[in-house]
Amino acid sequence: MRLLYAFLVLLPLSNGLSPHCPGRCSCDSAQLVQCYRLMEVPSGIPSTTKKLYISHSKIQHLQLSHFIRVLALEDFILLASGTESVESDTFKAMSTLKTLELWKNKLRRVPGALPASLEVLNLNDNSINVLHGSDFEGLKKLKILELKNNLISSLSPSTLSPLVSLQSLMLDSNNVESVAGPLTLPHLKHMSMENNKLYLIPDNFFNSLQSLQFLSFSGNFLTKMPTNLPKSLLSLKMERNQLKVVSFRDTKHLENLSHLYLSENLLSSIDGAQLLANLTTLELSQNRLQTLPLRLPARLQKLDCSNNLIQRVTAQDFQDLRDLKHLFLDNNIVSWFEAGALQRCSQLSNLALEQNLLLSIPLRLPGTLARLDLKGNAIADIAERELRDLKQLQVLNLRNNKISALDLKALEGLPRLRHLYLDGNPWNCTCSLLRAREVLKAKGTDVRGGQCAAPAEQQGESWMSSKKIMRQCEHHLRLTEKSKETKKKSKPEDPSSVRISLDDDYDDYEID
Ligand SMILES: *[C@@H]1O[C@H](CO)[C@@H](O)[C@H](O)[C@H]1NC(C)=O
Ligand SMILES: *[C@@H]1O[C@H](CO)[C@@H](O)[C@H](O)[C@H]1NC(C)=O
Ligand SMILES: *[C@@H]1O[C@H](CO)[C@@H](O)[C@H](O)[C@H]1NC(C)=O
Numbered sequence: 001m002r003l004l005y006a007f008l009v010l011l012p013l014s015n016g017l018s019p020h021c022p023g024r025c026s027c028d029s030a031q032l033v034q035c036y037r038l039m040e041v042p043s044g045i046p047s048t049t050k051k052l053y054i055s056h057s058k059i060q061h062l063q064l065s066h067f068i069r070v071l072a073l074e075d076f077i078l079l080a081s082g083t084e085s086v087e088s089d090t091f092k093a094m095s096t097l098k099t100l101e102l103w104k105n106k107l108r109r110v111p112g113a114l115p116a117s118l119e120v121l122n123l124n125d126n127s128i129n130v131l132h133g134s135d136f137e138g139l140k141k142l143k144i145l146e147l148k149n150n151l152i153s154s155l156s157p158s159t160l161s162p163l164v165s166l167q168s169l170m171l172d173s174n175n176v177e178s179v180a181g182p183l184t185l186p187h188l189k190h191m192s193m194e195n196n197k198l199y200l201i202p203d204n205f206f207n208s209l210q211s212l213q214f215l216s217f218s219g220n221f222l223t224k225m226p227t228n229l230p231k232s233l234l235s236l237k238m239e240r241n242q243l244k245v246v247s248f249r250d251t252k253h254l255e256n257l258s259h260l261y262l263s264e265n266l267l268s269s270i271d272g273a274q275l276l277a278n279l280t281t282l283e284l285s286q287n288r289l290q291t292l293p294l295r296l297p298a299r300l301q302k303l304d305c306s307n308n309l310i311q312r313v314t315a316q317d318f319q320d321l322r323d324l325k326h327l328f329l330d331n332n333i334v335s336w337f338e339a340g341a342l343q344r345c346s347q348l349s350n351l352a353l354e355q356n357l358l359l360s361i362p363l364r365l366p367g368t369l370a371r372l373d374l375k376g377n378a379i380a381d382i383a384e385r386e387l388r389d390l391k392q393l394q395v396l397n398l399r400n401n402k403i404s405a406l407d408l409k410a411l412e413g414l415p416r417l418r419h420l421y422l423d424g425n426p427w428n429c430t431c432s433l434l435r436a437r438e439v440l441k442a443k444g445t446d447v448r449g450g451q452c453a454a455p456a457e458q459q460g461e462s463w464m465s466s467k468k469i470m471r472q473c474e475h476h477l478r479l480t481e482k483s484k485e486t487k488k489k490s491k492p493e494d495p496s497s498v499r500i501s502l503d504d505d506y507d508d509y510e511i512d
Contacts (some may be wrong), residue, residue: 020046038081041066051075062111063087067094075099086111102126103146110135117141124148124170131159141165149173157183171196172216181205188212194237195219201226217241218261225250235259239283248272262287263304273297284308285328292317304328306352312336313362321345330354330373339363353377354397361386371395375421378402384410393417400424404453406436417443423450429458429466431473437464 021027022042025035031050035042038057045052047069059081067073067090074096083105091097092113100114101122108127116138129151136142142163152174160166161184168190176196181204188209198220205226206212212230216237223242233254243265251257252275259281262270267287273279274295281302284293289308296303298320310332318324324345334356340363342348348366354375361379365372367389379401387393387410394416403425411417420440427433429452440447449464458469 020044043069045070047072049073051077053077054081055079057081059083061085061087062090064090066090072096075101077101078105080104082106084108088112091115114139120144122146123150126150128152131155133159135159136162139163144168146170147174151175153177155179157181160185167211179205182207182209184208186210190214192216193220198222200224203227206230229254231255233257235261237261238265240264243267246270248275251276270294280323296321299323301347302326305332307331310334312338313341314338315341315343318342319344322347324348326350328352330356332356334358337362342366349392365390367391369393370416373397374401375399376401381405382407382410384413386410388413390414391416395419397421398425399448399450402426404428405430406433408432408436408439411436411440411443417445420445420447423448425450426453427451427463428454429461429463429469430455433463434469434473 021033022035022044024038025033025042027033027046031048032053033045033049033051034053036056038054038059040059041054041062049070050073052070052073052075054077059078060083062083064087071094073094075098077099079101083102084107086107089112091100091111092115094115095117097115097117099120100118101120102111103122103124103126105126107123108129110123110128110131114121118139119141121142121144124146125148127150128147131152136159139162143165145163145166145168148170149172152171153176155171155176157180163185165187166185167187169185169188170192172192172194174196176193176198179198179201181202183205186208189211191212191214194216196219198217199222201217201222206228209230211232213232213234215233215235217226218237218239218241220241222238223244225238225243225246227250229236229251231253234256236257236259239261243262244267246262246267249272252272254276256278257276258278260276260279261283263283263285265287267284267289269289270284270293273282273293274297276297278299279297280299282297282300283304285304286307289305289310292305292310292313300321301323303324303326306328310329311334313329313334313336315338318341322344325347327348327350330352331354334353335358337358343364343366345366346368348368349370351365351369351371352373354373356377358374358377358379361374361382363386369390370392372390372393372395375397376399379398381403382398384407393414396414396417399421403422405428427450437449447464449462452458452461452463461469463469
């Protein structure tokens with residue numbers, strides 16, 4: 001019944017668009033035909049069709065006879081249609097076919113006899129377990145080959161060698177355990193083999209990949225950096241492997257390398273990173289570093305050393321990093337932060353120091369900081385001299401520390417402060433804390449205050465919104481001429497507005 005209804009709805013629609021458009025399809029003037037929920041490739045597709053898109057259908061087998069009328073096809077996309085097999089020679093005669101996408105099906109092998117005109121072949125999300133010697137024969141124009149999320153277990157250079165124009169090869173999420181070299185793909189720019197089972201890359205693997213710029217081996221079992229990496233590399237991803245030591249003496253020829261990702265390995269030391277002269281991003285999160293890398297590349301803009309075992313931050317670590325904008329040192333065991341350690345980093349805007357063992361806010365931080373995260377340390381008070389240079393600061397996170405009182409002067413010196421996180425501290429809710437509250441409200445800063453720990457009668461009260469404390473301090477506040485004025489300006493008082501987003505994910509605040 002439902003089927004019939006759908007049929008009746010679709011019928012006038014498709015016929016209305018074009019007299020020759022098959023059912024469950026829509027045909028437009030640009031020779032594009034799109035079909036859904038088919039049981040087979042329709043026979044009535046106009047012979048002028050250039051692009052045929054079929055999805056969410058049930059077409060177990062593709063055969064030559066389906067396509068006799070549409071030999072001028074340029075793009076054929078068949079996705080999520082349960083296709084298991086393709087008759088050999090099905091695409092052979094389509095001499096204009098440029099894009100063939102058969103993703104999210106159940107194919108067990110690469111379709112045979114593909115036309116030489118093909119430029120894009122996407123077979124992601126199938127069940128292909130072997131690449132055969134003849135699979136890519138004659139595909140001299142193929143630029144993009146995507147085989148992500150299949151079951152391929154090995155890769156031999158001769159299989160891919162016909163692909164003389166190939167620029168992008170994606171083999172992520174297969175079962176590749178071994179690769180042999182040299183891979184001869186002179187125009188290859190992007191290669192990704194993330195989430196496979198590689199434990200070794202042979203020395204000669206890259207010998208004939210002289211155009212390679214983006215390479216990813218993240219999510220494998222590699223214990224060493226590959227050797228003989230191509231000089232042309234711009235980005236190298238080696239996250240989630242088992243690297244223990246990296247010496248950049250072997251990679252100093254990578255003069256253009258700008259992005260290097262080494263997070264989630266077992267690194268306890270990094271040697272010679274300064275040799276990568278053009279590196280701008282270095283990610284070393286979730287390793288076992290006990291110190292910052294000895295000498296860092298001078299052009300670095302982003303350094304992520306979070307989730308390591310770093311104890312000390314010194315000026316020497318950062319003396320040459322004038323371009324550094326983002327520094328992540330959170331989730332370490334930093335207890336000693338040298339005063340002025342980051343003074344030379346005159347571009348620094350984002351400093352993450354949360355979840356460390358700091359007892360106070362580091363002194364002489366760069367005045368360019370827009371965001372400072374000190375959540376989860378052991379900071380007991382805020383002093384004016386620690387914050388007075390931070391004229392650009394917009395976000396200050398002091399959540400979960402040991403602060404009980406606020407120095408008003410320290411906060412008045414932060415003209416651009418928009419978000420202040422103070423909850424999770426043992427607040428002593430005196431009337432002077434309430435004065436600080438009025439000043440912050442007048443400034444328009446969005447404050448998460450948290451609860452009082454003292455005095456006993458205020459315990460558990462939320463000090464940014466409590467009317468009870470307000471009443472008790474009213475007399476006190478009235479005595480202070482200044483705060484009286486501020487109070488007027490900051491009306492209307494509405495406790496609910498303060499609470500608006502108390503439960504938000506506080507890690508995702510934005511900075512203009
Ligand atoms: C490095 O980059 C420059 C500028 O883009 C380019 O001219 C040069 O050929 C590159 N070097 C290598 C080895 O690819
Ligand atoms: C990399 O650095 C070298 C000199 O150190 C320079 O000649 C080259 O142009 C740089 N490449 C890029 C892409 O910046
Ligand atoms: C809270 O502040 C008051 C006034 O400064 C002080 O007397 C008291 O000892 C403080 N309480 C705690 C628990 O620090």
